[in-house]
Amino acid sequence: MTTTMPGPEIHGLGHSMKRKEDDRFVRGRGTYIEDVVLPRMLHMALLRSPLAHARIASIDPSAAAELPGVVAVVTGADLAAHNLAWMPTLSGDTQAVLATDKVRFQGQEVAAVVAEDPYVARDALELIEVDYEELPAVVDPHAALRPAAPVIRDDKEGQDTNLAYTWEAGDKAAADAAFAQADVVVSLDTHYPRCHPSPMETCGCVADVNAATGKATIYMTSQAPHAHRTLFAMVAGLPEQNIQIKTVDIGGGFGNKVPIYPGYVVATAASLLLDRPVKWIEDRTENLISTGFARDYHMHGELALNRDGRMLGLRVSMVSDQGAFFADAQPSKCRAGLFHIVTGSYDLTAAHVTGRGAYTNKAPGGVAYRCSFRVTEASFLIERLVQNAAYELGIDPAELRRLNFIRPEQFPYQSATGFLYDSGNYPAALQKALDAVGYDELRREQAEGRAQGKLMGIGIASFTEVVGAGPHKDYDIAGIKMFDSAELRVHPTGKAILKIGVQTQGQGHETTFAQIVANELRIPAEDVLVQYGDTDNTPYGLGTYASRSTPTAGAATAVVSRKLLDKGRKIAAHVLECSPDDLEWQSGRFVVKGTPEQAVTIQDVAFAAYTNHPDDLEAGLEGVTYYDPPNMTYPFGTYVVVVDVDPETGVWTVRRAVAVDDCGVRINPMIVEGQLHGGLAEGYGIAAMQLITFDEQGNCIGSNFMDYLLPTSWETPRFETYAMETPSPHHPLGAKGVGESATVGSPAAYVNAVIDALTHLGVRNIDMPVTSAKVWQAIQQASP
Amino acid sequence: MFPAAFDYRSPAALEDVLDSLAAYGDEAKVLAGGMSLIPMMKLRFASPEVLVDLGRVPGLDAVQETPDGLRIGALVRHAELEASELLRQRYPVMAAAAPLIADPLVRNRGTLVGSLAHADPAGDWGSVMLALNAEVVARSTAGQRVIPVREFFTGPFSTVLQPTEVAVEVRVPRPSSRSGGTYLKLERKVGDFATVGVAAHLELDNERIGRAGLALTAVGGHNVVAAEAEEVLAGAEPGPEVFAEAAEAAARAADPPSDVRGSADYKRQVVRTYVRRGLARSLELAQAA
Amino acid sequence: MARITVTVNGADHTDEVEPRLLLAHYLRDKLRLTGTHIGCDTTNCGACTVLCDGLPVKSCTMFAVQADGREIITVEGLATGGQLQPIQQGFKEEHGLQCGFCTPGMMVAATALLERNPDPSEEEIRWALSGNVCRCTGYVNIVKAVRWAAQAMQEQAAPEEPATRQPATEQAATR
Numbered sequence A: 001m002t003t004t005m006p007g008p009e010i011h012g013l014g015h016s017m018k019r020k021e022d023d024r025f026v027r028g029r030g031t032y033i034e035d036v037v038l039p040r041m042l043h044m045a046l047l048r049s050p051l052a053h054a055r056i057a058s059i060d061p062s063a064a065a066e067l068p069g070v071v072a073v074v075t076g077a078d079l080a081a082h083n084l085a086w087m088p089t090l091s092g093d094t095q096a097v098l099a100t101d102k103v104r105f106q107g108q109e110v111a112a113v114v115a116e117d118p119y120v121a122r123d124a125l126e127l128i129e130v131d132y133e134e135l136p137a138v139v140d141p142h143a144a145l146r147p148a149a150p151v152i153r154d155d156k157e158g159q160d161t162n163l164a165y166t167w168e169a170g171d172k173a174a175a176d177a178a179f180a181q182a183d184v185v186v187s188l189d190t191h192y193p194r195c196h197p198s199p200m201e202t203c204g205c206v207a208d209v210n211a212a213t214g215k216a217t218i219y220m221t222s223q224a225p226h227a228h229r230t231l232f233a234m235v236a237g238l239p240e241q242n243i244q245i246k247t248v249d250i251g252g253g254f255g256n257k258v259p260i261y262p263g264y265v266v267a268t269a270a271s272l273l274l275d276r277p278v279k280w281i282e283d284r285t286e287n288l289i290s291t292g293f294a295r296d297y298h299m300h301g302e303l304a305l306n307r308d309g310r311m312l313g314l315r316v317s318m319v320s321d322q323g324a325f326f327a328d329a330q331p332s333k334c335r336a337g338l339f340h341i342v343t344g345s346y347d348l349t350a351a352h353v354t355g356r357g358a359y360t361n362k363a364p365g366g367v368a369y370r371c372s373f374r375v376t377e378a379s380f381l382i383e384r385l386v387q388n389a390a391y392e393l394g395i396d397p398a399e400l401r402r403l404n405f406i407r408p409e410q411f412p413y414q415s416a417t418g419f420l421y422d423s424g425n426y427p428a429a430l431q432k433a434l435d436a437v438g439y440d441e442l443r444r445e446q447a448e449g450r451a452q453g454k455l456m457g458i459g460i461a462s463f464t465e466v467v468g469a470g471p472h473k474d475y476d477i478a479g480i481k482m483f484d485s486a487e488l489r490v491h492p493t494g495k496a497i498l499k500i501g502v503q504t505q506g507q508g509h510e511t512t513f514a515q516i517v518a519n520e521l522r523i524p525a526e527d528v529l530v531q532y533g534d535t536d537n538t539p540y541g542l543g544t545y546a547s548r549s550t551p552t553a554g555a556a557t558a559v560v561s562r563k564l565l566d567k568g569r570k571i572a573a574h575v576l577e578c579s580p581d582d583l584e585w586q587s588g589r590f591v592v593k594g595t596p597e598q599a600v601t602i603q604d605v606a607f608a609a610y611t612n613h614p615d616d617l618e619a620g621l622e623g624v625t626y627y628d629p630p631n632m633t634y635p636f637g638t639y640v641v642v643v644d645v646d647p648e649t650g651v652w653t654v655r656r657a658v659a660v661d662d663c664g665v666r667i668n669p670m671i672v673e674g675q676l677h678g679g680l681a682e683g684y685g686i687a688a689m690q691l692i693t694f695d696e697q698g699n700c701i702g703s704n705f706m707d708y709l710l711p712t713s714w715e716t717p718r719f720e721t722y723a724m725e726t727p728s729p730h731h732p733l734g735a736k737g738v739g740e741s742a743t744v745g746s747p748a749a750y751v752n753a754v755i756d757a758l759t760h761l762g763v764r765n766i767d768m769p770v771t772s773a774k775v776w777q778a779i780q781q782a783s784p
Numbered sequence B: 001m002f003p004a005a006f007d008y009r010s011p012a013a014l015e016d017v018l019d020s021l022a023a024y025g026d027e028a029k030v031l032a033g034g035m036s037l038i039p040m041m042k043l044r045f046a047s048p049e050v051l052v053d054l055g056r057v058p059g060l061d062a063v064q065e066t067p068d069g070l071r072i073g074a075l076v077r078h079a080e081l082e083a084s085e086l087l088r089q090r091y092p093v094m095a096a097a098a099p100l101i102a103d104p105l106v107r108n109r110g111t112l113v114g115s116l117a118h119a120d121p122a123g124d125w126g127s128v129m130l131a132l133n134a135e136v137v138a139r140s141t142a143g144q145r146v147i148p149v150r151e152f153f154t155g156p157f158s159t160v161l162q163p164t165e166v167a168v169e170v171r172v173p174r175p176s177s178r179s180g181g182t183y184l185k186l187e188r189k190v191g192d193f194a195t196v197g198v199a200a201h202l203e204l205d206n207e208r209i210g211r212a213g214l215a216l217t218a219v220g221g222h223n224v225v226a227a228e229a230e231e232v233l234a235g236a237e238p239g240p241e242v243f244a245e246a247a248e249a250a251a252r253a254a255d256p257p258s259d260v261r262g263s264a265d266y267k268r269q270v271v272r273t274y275v276r277r278g279l280a281r282s283l284e285l286a287q288a289a
Numbered sequence C: 001m002a003r004i005t006v007t008v009n010g011a012d013h014t015d016e017v018e019p020r021l022l023l024a025h026y027l028r029d030k031l032r033l034t035g036t037h038i039g040c041d042t043t044n045c046g047a048c049t050v051l052c053d054g055l056p057v058k059s060c061t062m063f064a065v066q067a068d069g070r071e072i073i074t075v076e077g078l079a080t081g082g083q084l085q086p087i088q089q090g091f092k093e094e095h096g097l098q099c100g101f102c103t104p105g106m107m108v109a110a111t112a113l114l115e116r117n118p119d120p121s122e123e124e125i126r127w128a129l130s131g132n133v134c135r136c137t138g139y140v141n142i143v144k145a146v147r148w149a150a151q152a153m154q155e156q157a158a159p160e161e162p163a164t165r166q167p168a169t170e171q172a173a174t175r
């Protein structure tokens, strides 16, 4: 019964195990939504509004319906007959599924064609005749909030303005008092522009509602399948046990696949009506013009400081552009997500933050694009403000940060806006980044270069993230508390199946979560199969976004593993005929204290659990945990970017991009690094080029990849990444979330770098995306 | 993503192509590399009834150098030009432009002649061919005509080609032995069309500038020749002063739209800068030749 | 309808197709080779990259009829037998993929690169893959994956003279 041979490689914590999921992907054998084909399947295409704001006078689908190959044309009126023309959003608003009264943004869903062939479905769209009466489009959120603005949401009773919400956090009196004492007040107005997550795979679904069984199986691109099932049940009035959401492989999410989109609902309704599976796959234009956008915060920030650089207080007011429906994917109590984390990495004891949301004639959304509910906007604002404050005071930007950081001994740190930061070491991260980049030398080079008209800039961002919602008492999505779950069964042969309530979109859950089990139970990660994304076969969970998988379901996995270990100890004692208290757990084996030759492996225990369990225990080695995190986790880091600017054209190029990240304990360092690379690239894209904008008529500019620019391998900076590990004190593994750190932290570093190159000319702000034209313009306006 | 239906012809002889075009007129479109036409068809911005594919017509895929210059057939892809040693040695403007067009995968299909026929004001080859004084050879059932590129473009996406005509090749006159040139393009990322592009070509005549070719991308209704700048340069002694003067003249020739890429002023500034830099680089190459 | 015969991953396929059927759809829907993905409408993303007569092209921007008589290789044709080809192995070893959606196109484009240039530098790899967009990896590990494959292939073949080729022009290198 003893094993003395060294076991196979376990691949527990800290191992850069190669990913278990990769084999199918590198063979082209992944199964993404578009790869799902069912017998008798039909294809759906959506007709979308060409106008941003118009009343629908009439819709005539008859010519489309007559086209050979077309099975049905569905309009808002058809849905209204089933009470499905509107659906709830994740922020407690309503959203049109197919427009009945008005269209409120360009690209809004107006009608659907269901046909035998996707080409025919597309042909038929051109035959639907819609008579629109055009209304003035409201494009600017500030204008939208003026009393005279046309009311976009006249469908809502009592809604006689375009105000979507108001919100505040912090202590106004305390902040005002701090400002009254300040030597210097630095302010900044900046727009964090509308952008789009644009995962490489667009959204889509195959809805299969079977009239014979009453079962609705919906294959869909969902980052939160369980929550979506519940919402489907509520929206469509289907019994929840008859709805099964299956996600198959997801080609990237980044927040884009958190909301429920009209396409899913229409396809499901069509399948219900036609008793055939209906497939709907968005094209890229549809994805960009209608699915969840991100950001679009117009921010005003003021930082109060002493002349010696001590920060005293922060005031922020913000107007968010919500588009036509308030559909932010965020915890329901948080009207502006976690934006009040805007005090960032600094010991700012007085802060006050207000926000107002405006309805405009633009697509709805407000998804947390590689972001934990608006922390990205917050982090950007404070890091830009701090950089400008440094220029104002004549203090080096690194030094000003150092002066004001929350010090390592202050953790856990209660922030002025209500967050309890779990752990951190901000000065160390900053120093590591400065050393890596060679900061002092660069500053010297910069000073010398300026004399010769050379423009080089060094941008710093020392961000703090807040990820891993719950705890349940503070955070819920549409009423469902933000816990997460793991269910683990170890089979008689010692192999395990882990089922989790979160959902990978490329983050490598099949590997990381197996490693957590391996770490706890010393079962090789190779022997642990991880399942997710099928609501009928996984425990209830809230899904993957806001970097919450590891903080919540990762913790649940550790806890459930430990539960099994406790039971395992009893089984081992039974097998070894001793008391559980006499056993020691020694990496994979229960050993009788003092007699090391008496031992059983975890595999032996698993076998015994089914073949030789004690009378007073249930058979099996299986458990489930719903983990409610006691707090969120607070990853942090410092990014330093060095840019060279061509003074004649404003073209800027990244010379260096150094990233120091601390996300606590790294379960699979290779995967963590990969997450950071991806985030750094998206941060660059946002800072440099990713922009969704609109003309005065509300026409979307940025509706395809010719206009909505995504960086390629060529222009993406060559990143240099460094790690630190300050464990989270409350997470069972000491881990924090990491998927979004780099998207949250890096945009400010890029922008700060460009500003830093121009600061001696008096330039203090350029809104993103920082195009060469804007840089040139800033130089022109600044130069004497 | 789903083009409208069309009839497809894929003749194996140029005569059959010409016959098809004569028969269908403007209902038909020629398909070359498809890198402009097919994306437009997928978005249903274009829905031709008939596509006449040049893909199987023999003899259109050659780059030939004759004593008079280059002949580039209608099926010569951007990638082939990018890889050409000959271009690097004797047609540096072309060699500089080729790798800046679209992306490596698009360059494996798209053609130079198709670019000219497509006449996108932001297309790069148009400026290069203008700077080099190239000619387009067009064929139809009525015969053949040779059109100077300087008379070829008539507006955005329009040329003097008739719907019944096929551009079968482009002829590029051989530059003098002491010549140099380059193409500078401001783009926001790989695969982006030009915000501004400048094609510069200088021929030295003793120590003075002989012929100068200068053309601009994305600053007007079609690729434009900076004629006044060319005149400033012709016969002048090359150097920073005259280049700056030419740059000003070129900026005057530019009439760019203000848009998300930048204001008209900004684009003129880029024209100015790139003309200066392009001419300096051309001079370097010419002097080294 | 048009009758076409296309060699895909070594096997001949003869089919009646509508002329407007895109090659990507032909491969995915007719031949059920779903490793070729579609990520955009405007020929920008490269998720659909296949080899056509040895050259990497965007199969969303070719009609199936244009492939008549030609030889197509898709991601499914990279591995021989059960054996992963070095590029596939490299992507796994170096964590060159996350969601995997861009991966087939990336690997096909990288295959063509290594065919031409068995020992590419980082800049040459980035240049050759600049028609393929990845949203997950930030490209760092994709570059490493291709380097891994280049080395593995060189070790396998033990070549006499590793050839390098610069991007076509000086300008290209600084682009």
Ligand SMILES: Cc1cc2nc3c(=O)[nH]c(=O)nc-3n(C[C@H](O)[C@H](O)[C@H](O)COP(=O)(O)OP(=O)(O)OC[C@H]3O[C@@H](n4cnc5c(N)ncnc54)[C@H](O)[C@@H]3O)c2cc1C
Pocket (backbone or CB within 6 Å): B029, B030, B031, B032, B033, B034, B035, B036, B037, B038, B039, B074, B100, B101, B102, B103, B106, B109, B110, B111, B112, B113, B114, B115, B116, B117, B118, B120, B122, B123, B124, B125, B161, B165, B166, B167, B168, B191, B192, B193, B194, C042, C043, C044
């Ligand atoms: C993502 C992307 C990025 C791009 N970026 C750039 C860029 O930066 N710079 C640039 O210059 N171009 C760019 N292009 C366009 C590309 O260069 C095209 O290849 C080129 O414009 C058209 O050539 P083609 O052979 O593909 O023509 P096609 O698409 O086949 O045809 C284009 C048009 O020209 C007509 N035509 C084609 N050949 C002939 C002929 N021989 N005789 C008569 N009519 C003909 C067709 O009927 C059609 O109207 C880009 C394209 C894409 C998809």
Ligand code: FES
Pocket (backbone or CB within 6 Å): C037, C038, C039, C040, C041, C042, C043, C044, C045, C046, C047, C048, C049, C058, C059, C060, C061
């Ligand atoms: S699908 Fe995007 S380039 Fe082909």
Ligand code: FES
Pocket (backbone or CB within 6 Å): A200, A251, A252, A506, C096, C097, C098, C099, C100, C101, C102, C103, C133, C134, C135, C136, C137
């Ligand atoms: S791995 Fe997801 S897009 Fe590249």
